Amino acid sequence: MVSLLWGTATLRHDGSSHVGSRSALSSSQIIPGPRRRGAICARMLGITRGSREGAAAPLEASLKQCGRATQWSAALQLLREGIQSGLKVFPGHYIATVSACRKGGEWQRALSLLSEMWEAKMEPNVISYSAGISACQKGGQWQQALALLSEMWDSNVEPDVIIYSAGISACEKSGQWQRAMALLSIMLEAKLRPDVASYNAGISACGIGEQWQRALALFSDILEAKLEPDLICYNAGISSCEKGGQWRRALALFSEMWEAKLSPDVVSYSAGISACEKSEQWQWALALLRQMRQAKVHPNIISYSAGISACRKGGQWQRALALLSEMSGSKLGPDVVSYSAGISACEKGEQWQRALALLSDMFRTKLKPNVVSCNAGISACEKLGQWPWAIALLRVMRKEKLEPDATSLSYNAGISSCEKGGQWWRALALLGEMREVKLAPDVVSYTLQSARARRGGPGRWLCGCSARCGRRS
Numbered sequence: 001m002v003s004l005l006w007g008t009a010t011l012r013h014d015g016s017s018h019v020g021s022r023s024a025l026s027s028s029q030i031i032p033g034p035r036r037r038g039a040i041c042a043r044m045l046g047i048t049r050g051s052r053e054g055a056a057a058p059l060e061a062s063l064k065q066c067g068r069a070t071q072w073s074a075a076l077q078l079l080r081e082g083i084q085s086g087l088k089v090f091p092g093h094y095i096a097t098v099s100a101c102r103k104g105g106e107w108q109r110a111l112s113l114l115s116e117m118w119e120a121k122m123e124p125n126v127i128s129y130s131a132g133i134s135a136c137q138k139g140g141q142w143q144q145a146l147a148l149l150s151e152m153w154d155s156n157v158e159p160d161v162i163i164y165s166a167g168i169s170a171c172e173k174s175g176q177w178q179r180a181m182a183l184l185s186i187m188l189e190a191k192l193r194p195d196v197a198s199y200n201a202g203i204s205a206c207g208i209g210e211q212w213q214r215a216l217a218l219f220s221d222i223l224e225a226k227l228e229p230d231l232i233c234y235n236a237g238i239s240s241c242e243k244g245g246q247w248r249r250a251l252a253l254f255s256e257m258w259e260a261k262l263s264p265d266v267v268s269y270s271a272g273i274s275a276c277e278k279s280e281q282w283q284w285a286l287a288l289l290r291q292m293r294q295a296k297v298h299p300n301i302i303s304y305s306a307g308i309s310a311c312r313k314g315g316q317w318q319r320a321l322a323l324l325s326e327m328s329g330s331k332l333g334p335d336v337v338s339y340s341a342g343i344s345a346c347e348k349g350e351q352w353q354r355a356l357a358l359l360s361d362m363f364r365t366k367l368k369p370n371v372v373s374c375n376a377g378i379s380a381c382e383k384l385g386q387w388p389w390a391i392a393l394l395r396v397m398r399k400e401k402l403e404p405d406a407t408s409l410s411y412n413a414g415i416s417s418c419e420k421g422g423q424w425w426r427a428l429a430l431l432g433e434m435r436e437v438k439l440a441p442d443v444v445s446y447t448l449q450s451a452r453a454r455r456g457g458p459g460r461w462l463c464g465c466s467a468r469c470g471r472r473s
Contacts, residue, residue, distance in 0.1 A: 269292045
C-alpha cells in the first residue's frame with residue numbers, strides 16, 4: 001500500500017524531484033521586503049522593547065490573530081521581529097506562523113518554516129505537520145503533502161484523521177485517485193476511523209479519475225460506518241456519476257438527499273443536469289432545471305449550458321433557444337459554450353437563419369466564436385444549400401485565426417454547400433485554400449467532388465483536378 005501511495009520512497013529520497021520541509025526555501029528567502037506595518041506589528045514592537053520572556057505569549061496571540069485575518073506577511077514580519085530582538089521563540093510561534101501561511105496559500109513558506117524548526121532543534125509535532133500538509137493541500141502540492149506524511153512516519157509522529165484528510169484532499173485536487181484510496185486504506189490499517197471529510201475527498205478524487213464505481217463504494221462505506229453524508233458528500237457522488245455517464249444513479253442520489261432533509265445547491269443540480277445531458281436525457285435535464293427554479297436555486301452558466309446541450313442532443317432546438325433567451329434575461333450572460341450548444345441545436349434542427357443570428361449575437365456581445373460554433377454554423381448553412389453564408393463563415397474563421405488543423409469539418413461542409421449550389425469552381429477554390437492553410441484534403445473532401453462529377457457537367461473536370469491534387473500530395 002505504501003508503494004502505491006508514493007510510487008514511493010523514491011519520491012521521498014530523490015532530491016531532484018522532492019522538496020521536503022528540510023530542503024525547502026532557506027530562511028532568507030521568506031523574509032518579506034519592507035511593508036507597511038499595521039496595528040498588530042506596532043503592538044509587537046512595543047512588546048519587544050519590554051520583557052523578552054514575558055512577550056512570548058503575546059507574540060503567539062498576535063501571530064494567531066494574523067492567521068485569522070489571513071495576514072501571512074504580517075505574521076512572518078512579526079516572527080522575524082521577535083527573532084531579531086532576541087525574543088525566545090517557541091514551537092507555538094512557528095506553528096501559528098505556518099498556519100497563517102497555510103490560510104494564505106503560501107505552501108512554500110510553510111515548508112520553509114518547518115525546515116527552520118528542524119534547524120533550531122525544535123521537533124515538529126502533529127499540529128505543525130498538520131498546518132504544513134494543509135498548506136500543501138491548499139496549494140495543490142500533493143507530492144509535498146505526501147513527503148511531509150512520510151517524514152511523520154520516519155519521525156514516529158502518528159498522523160491523525162485531520163492530517164490524513166488533508167493528504168487525501170491534496171491528492172484529490174491533483175486527480176491522484178489511486179493515492180487518495182491508498183491513504184484511506186492506510187488510515188483503516190492504523191485503526192483510525194475516517195470522518196466525512198476524508199470520505200468526501202476520496203469520493204471526489206474517484207470522480208475526477210472517472211472511477212464512479214469506487215466513488216459509490218465509498219459512499220456506501222460512509223453509511224456502513226454510521227456517518228451521515230453531508231451536502232459536499234452528495235455533490236461529490238453526483239459529480240462522480242455525471243463523469244461516468246450514470247444519470248440514473250445521479251438522480252437516485254438526489255432522492256436520497258431529499259430523504260435526508262438536505263437541500264441540493266447549484267453544484268448538485270449542475271452535476272445532475274450534466275449527467276442527464278451526457279446520456280441524452282433532455283426531459284430529465286429540463287425537469288431538474290424546473291426543480292431548481294421551484295427551490296429558488298439560481299442556475300449558473302454550467303446548469304444552463306448543460307441544459308441547452310441536452311436539448312441539442314434531443315433535437316429540441318426551440319427549448320434550447322428558450323434557455324438561451326432565459327440566460328440573456330437573467331444576470332448571467334451566455335458564454336461561448338452556451339452559444340455553441342445553441343448554434344449546434346439550430347444546426348441539428350436545420351435552422352440556419354437562427355444559427356447565424358446566434359453567431360451575430362456573439363459578435364455583438366464581444367464573444368469570439370470558437371471552432372465548434374463556427375463549424376455548427378457552416379454545417380447549418382450546408383444542409384440547406386446556403387453556400388454564400390457557409391463561405392462567409394469560413395472567411396470569418398480565417399480572420400479570427402482559428403486553428404487550421406481543427407477546421408477540416410468546416411471546409412468539408414463548405415465544399416458540400418458549394419456542391420449542392422452548383423458552385424463547382426468555388427469548391428475547387430476551397431480545396432486549394434485547404435492546402436494554403438496546410439490542411440490536407442481528406443477522403444470526404446474528394447468524395448464530395450466525385451459525387452458532383454458523377455452527375456456530369458463541369459464537375460468531371462473538377463474530379464480530374466482533384467485526382468491530380470491527390471497524386472501530388
